[in-house]
Every structure is written in structure tokens, then in C-alpha cells.
Amino acid sequence: MKMLSVMVALIAVFQLSACNTLSGMGKDIQKGGEAIEKSAK
Secondary structure, eight states, X not given: OHHHHHHHHHHHXXXXXXXXXXHHHHHHHHHHHHHXXXXXX
């Protein structure tokens, strides 16, 4: 039972860190797109 609790906690931590990473990557892609838009004008 203790091992199951540890596994669930680790999975939750990995999922939260993945969300933050994807969020940061999305912001970087958006900034790159804005730079392309400005250069096209």
C-alpha cells in the first residue's frame, strides 16, 4: 500500500512538471510567431 502511494505521488509530480514545460514551450512558440508577423509587415 505504501509503494502504491509513492507511485501515485510521483506520477502526479511528473504530470504537473510536464504541464509547466508545455506551457513554457507554447509561450516561446507564440513569441516566435509574433516576431515573424512583425517582420512580414
